[in-house]
Amino acid sequence: MKSEAIVSGTTQIETRSVGKKFGKFHALRDISLGVSEGEFLSLLGPSGSGKTTLLTLLGGYEPVTSGQLLLEGQDMTTWSANQRGFGMVFQGYALFPHLTVAENIAFPLKVQKRSKAQIADRVTHMVEMVGLDGHINKKPKALSGGQQQRVALARALAYEPKVLLLDEPFSALDKNLRGQMQEELRRLHRELGTTFVFVTHDQEEALALSSRVAIFNQGELQQIGTPAEVYERPANRFTAEFLGDINILSLAGLSSAQIELPTNADAFDTLAIRPEHMRLATGTDTNQLPATMRDRVYLGSKSRLLLETRAGEELMLYFDNGPGVPPPDPGTELRVAWNTGDSFAI
Amino acid sequence: MRAFLFLICPVLLFLGVSYLLPFLGIVQLSFTDPDPGLTQYSRVLTEDLPTGVIWRTLRLCVMVTAVSVSCAYVITFLWVRGSPLVRSITELCIMIPFWISVLSRAFGWLSMLSNRGLLNTWLQDMGLIDSAIQMTRNEFAVVVGMSHYLIPFAVFPLATAMRNVDERVLTAADGMGASRLRIFWQIFLPMTSSGILGATLLVFVFSIGFYVTPALLGGGQSVLVAELIYLWIFQIPQWGMAAAMSVVLMLGVGGILYVLMRRYGEMAR
């Protein structure tokens, strides 16, 4: 299923049925989406789904095979990367290894033939902005992963591009540093107002950072929307499963007597409910389903319960380890419940 | 580790018997024949003939190194970054010379460059020149012949360096609007500088000890150190002088190697 772009604000970049083939291999098929000015769009998908490919098409580093690219309403399909003038942070950073931090940042400015004073000014400003003061005369090899990351950011932002493309900038960083860099990226985005198009295969990262998320699988756009939209209203099973744990129930196995179906259920054959929206039934709930406790994982403040329905489908839900009742033991027969509004048919 | 050291003992023994002992003999000769002491060394380093030969050798070897490494850079560039067809053609051109002996190659250049050789005949037939141009028995021929032999050796360190260049770095520079010329001079060339240094080192050290090519193509007109040592051993026997010259040559090459290797180590880091 293909969902149309939901665009708020002025559309800055638009792709119209863009396709890309490498030989006979379709890396991207029929991608239509819009990027609004100043937004933070994440391209999310498993490895090989075409995220990098789309980014290189946007940046002008590879020609499209079919379709059209627009920048502020103008056809930019055939423009070179330089004519588009977007900033790009490459997977693996692609810093100039023989140049110092300052020279790396100054390179694009020198290409633009700016004056010496202007370049020096700009470099100092960028170095401060990404917090690299005191490292400006080091070469990339002498820097840590996070510092190299900052140089790449500073270099890409040095000439104040309208759009910044980032290809998995944090994939090489450890978890702590990742969190810290994500915060800084959000801050930069807020301060600069530049449009960010950000590639990642980390669902949490995409949900946490972006104003909208575009989800890809096997070269096709699955869905595009705000983090809440794609997480709570996934358009299809792939999106639902890719964005986190989910309970999937086959509609055929459910007796409609006990279950109230979401409005769009007629056209689909499965029902999906996120684990955090499912609970143990209390008797008054509308939607109840009998299940058997299979296993229990203690997680501190919560326990994760694994259950099985009569039809043999696995369910997962979280149980608060409060002062009240303890979680049920494996083997117990019980009922699970959810609100109709939290379930969706896919 | 230590337990396995004895495994390399045969090699050490072989090297000791076949290289170290004879070398010590040469060192001894240089200090004793015919005069005891440093006489041979002071003669090698002050008399006109040996100092002239040393300077000529250095000058020629610097030229040969410059020519070889520059040609090799272009060839390697085609080999590593050319289209598939260009690649296979270049690869053949690099490999074929390896299968031909240094002697045959020197004769090949002789028949190409001599007064009644291919090149002069063609030029005369086409009416471009009236009489043959002297292209052998001089330094030009020596530089051509030696460079031709040494280019393939320079290719390999250069190829390693060029293959290590991250394509994305070049793409990044291109995306910033840098011209091809700028990308080459300011990005690609510096990124391959370790390969250039490695190739320079290899070619220079090889070229200093060259004997066959300069002897044949130079025609006795531009004698190099190796040929002079040969002369002092077999033609006008002065073994002490030959020995002293050998030691000077070895120390010279060793010194250059040491300096360049340290520089190489710094760059690799």
Ligand SMILES: Nc1ncnc2c1ncn2[C@@H]1O[C@H](COP(=O)(O)OP(=O)(O)OP(=O)(O)O)[C@@H](O)[C@H]1O
């Ligand atoms: N230059 C190329 N030639 C041939 N096939 C390519 C080329 N570039 C990408 N592909 C193929 O296109 C598909 C999508 O690649 P892409 O790099 O866009 O994936 P990705 O989503 O960025 O994955 P990852 O998360 O691993 O970086 C892959 O199957 C890849 O093999």
Ligand SMILES: [Mg+2]
């Ligand atoms: Mg990628």
